[in-house]
Amino acid sequence: MSNKLFTKEEIELISRNKYVKNVSERSITYTDEFRRIFISEYEKGKFPRKIFEESDFVISILEIGRIESISKKWRAAYKENGIHGLDDTRKGKAGRPRDKELSIDEKYERLKVQTTLLKAENELLKKLDLIERRVIKRK
Incomplete structure (x- = not known):
């Protein structure tokens, strides 16, 4: 541009x-x-x-x-x-996505994805905590 x-x-x-x-x-x-x-x-x-x-x-x-x-x-x-x-795949003008009302199924799918992400994040934090404890014990 x-x-x-x-x-x-x-x-x-x-x-x-x-x-x-x-x-x-x-x-x-x-x-x-x-x-x-x-x-x-x-x-x-x-x-x-x-x-x-x-x-x-x-x-x-x-x-x-x-x-x-x-x-x-x-x-x-x-x-x-x-x-x-x-083809221009944007809907209307470029910029922020439009706020639209989600169906119950769409909301459920988003929540499932968010829950999976949070669980993975928690597992990662637990592993990091465990590794840090092992390093501290060795010193």
Whole structure:
């Protein structure tokens, strides 16, 4: 991600592009459609900058470093997971997870996992205590 912060005017201009889902002063979320178009055009031999220009992005605002970075990220995701690697799997905006009401089964599973973790932690602490006692006795 670039260190450049977008101004309000730049945010407004970027958000008008049909291939942008969301834009903040720090980041841009592109549509899945644009990611697919990008990979398709890139595989035909087009340069990332040219693909962005043809998709009505203003290169002077985005900056070439940001374009190269996102291009590298998308190509790696495509190489690793195919076309599904380009899908945005976040729900809505990035950030904190949404607080949702858990079902009884989900609550039960979480409590089981938490109990197992706490039991393992207690066993580890008991073993450490035992080891410390042995070391103290030897001295």
